[in-house]
Amino acid sequence: MKNINTAMSDRRIFTPGPVQMSPEILAMGAEQVPYFRNADFSAVLKECEARLLELAGAPLGSRVLFLAGSGSLAMESVVVNLLSAETPCAVVNGGSFGQRFVDICLLHRVLVQELVVDRDPLTDWGALSVDGKIQAMLINGHETSVGHLYDLVSTGRFCRQKQCLHVVDAISLFVTDALDMQKQFIDVLLLSSHKGLALPPGLAMVVLSPAALNQIVKQPNSFYLDFNHYLEDGLRGQTPFTPTVSIILQLRARLEQLQQEGMASAIAHAQDLALHFRDGIRALPLKPYSPCMPNAMTAIQVTSDVPAHQVVDALERRHGCVVAPNGGALRELVFRVGHMGNLVHADIDRLLLGLQDVLN
Numbered sequence: 001m002k003n004i005n006t007a008m009s010d011r012r013i014f015t016p017g018p019v020q021m022s023p024e025i026l027a028m029g030a031e032q033v034p035y036f037r038n039a040d041f042s043a044v045l046k047e048c049e050a051r052l053l054e055l056a057g058a059p060l061g062s063r064v065l066f067l068a069g070s071g072s073l074a075m076e077s078v079v080v081n082l083l084s085a086e087t088p089c090a091v092v093n094g095g096s097f098g099q100r101f102v103d104i105c106l107l108h109r110v111l112v113q114e115l116v117v118d119r120d121p122l123t124d125w126g127a128l129s130v131d132g133k134i135q136a137m138l139i140n141g142h143e144t145s146v147g148h149l150y151d152l153v154s155t156g157r158f159c160r161q162k163q164c165l166h167v168v169d170a171i172s173l174f175v176t177d178a179l180d181m182q183k184q185f186i187d188v189l190l191l192s193s194h195k196g197l198a199l200p201p202g203l204a205m206v207v208l209s210p211a212a213l214n215q216i217v218k219q220p221n222s223f224y225l226d227f228n229h230y231l232e233d234g235l236r237g238q239t240p241f242t243p244t245v246s247i248i249l250q251l252r253a254r255l256e257q258l259q260q261e262g263m264a265s266a267i268a269h270a271q272d273l274a275l276h277f278r279d280g281i282r283a284l285p286l287k288p289y290s291p292c293m294p295n296a297m298t299a300i301q302v303t304s305d306v307p308a309h310q311v312v313d314a315l316e317r318r319h320g321c322v323v324a325p326n327g328g329a330l331r332e333l334v335f336r337v338g339h340m341g342n343l344v345h346a347d348i349d350r351l352l353l354g355l356q357d358v359l360n
C-alpha cells in the first residue's frame with residue numbers, strides 16, 4: 001500500500017476515472033467514517049440531493065438516488081427498475097459503454113433495438129431508424145471508449161417525439177461539459193463519483209424526473225436495487241443500506257464548492273485544459289479520434305508507427321504521466337487523455353513534453 005501511494009505522489013493521473021483529486025477532498029478521505037443513522041447525516045444527504053438537482057437543471061419534483069457502486073451499477077439499476085420486458089428500448093451503441101447497456105438489457109430480457117453508430121453526433125435525429133413503440137432510449141452522452149460526444153438536445157427531441165424516456169449516462173460529462181436535464185429533455189440521468197466530480201470511486205447517482213418516477217416498476221427483480229425503498233428512505237435523508245458515507249461527505253463539500261465557483265466556470269476550466277492539450281499535440285504525430293469531442297477527454301490516434309499502448313507505458317514509466325490505453329481493435333492505434341479533475345496548464349505541459357519525448 002505504502003509503495004503505491006509513494007509512487008503516486010509525484011505522478012499525474014490523466015485517465016477517464018479515477019482523476020486527480022484536490023488536496024481538500026484527499027484530506028477528508030483520511031478522517032474517521034462517522035455513524036450515519038442520525039439527523040446529522042440525513043441533513044448531509046438531503047443537501048447533496050438538493051444541490052445535485054440544481055446543478056443538473058432537473059425539473060421540479062425530480063429526485064436523486066444514492067447507490068453504493070460504480071457507474072455501471074447505476075446503468076443496471078435503471079434497466080431493472082424502469083424497463084419492462086414487453087416493450088423494446090433503443091440503445092445507442094457507439095463503443096464499449098453503449099455495448100454495456102445492450103448487455104445489461106439482454107441479461108434482464110429487455111428487448112433491444114440497437115442503434116450502432118460510429119462517431120456520429122446524432123444531430124440529425126430524423127436519421128435514427130427505430131420501428132414502432134419504444135419505452136426508452138439509452139445513451140452514453142459521452143461514449144468514453146472513443147471520446148465521442150452526442151448531441152443530447154437532438155436525441156432528447158427524438159425521445160419527445162417517440163414519447164419515450166430519454167435515459168442519459170452522463171457519467172463522464174458532468175462538471176466538464178454542458179448538461180441540463182430540462183434543456184436536453186433528460187428523464188433519467190446517471191452520474192458517478194470518480195469522473196468529473198473528482199471523488200473516489202464507489203458512489204453512483206441516479207436522477208429521476210417526475211416522468212421517470214411515474215414509471216418505476218412496483219416489484220423490480222432485485223432486492224438491493226429496489227428504487228422504491230431508496231425513494232421512501234430518501235425522503236428523510238437516508239438509504240436502505242449502508243451508504244458510501246465518506247464519499248457522500250466529500251460529495252457535499254465538492255457540490256458546495258461547485259455552486260460557489262459556478263458550473264459554467266468549471267466547464268470553462270475543463271474546456272481550456274482540453275483546448276490547450278489539443279493545441280499542443282498539433283506538432284506531434286497524433287490526431288484526435290473523434291470529430292465531436294467533449295471537454296472531458298481526448299481520444300488520440302497515433303499517426304506514426306509507434307503502437308499506442310507503448311506510448312501509454314512509456315509515458316508512465318519515464319514521465320510519471322498516467323493516461324489510458326484502449327482495448328480490442330483500437331489497442332495499437334488509440335489511447336485516451338482525460339481533462340477531468342484537479343489539473344492545471346502546467347500538468348498538461350508536462351504531459352506534452354512527455355509525449356514529445358516518447359514519440360521521438
Ligand SMILES: *Cc1c(COP(=O)(O)O)cnc(C)c1O
Pocket residue numbers: 016017070071072073097140142143144169171172192195
Ligand atoms: C466510467 C463510465 C461508466 C462506469 O464505469 P464503471 O467502471 O462502472 O465506473 C459508465 N459509463 C460511462 C460513459 C463511463 O465513462
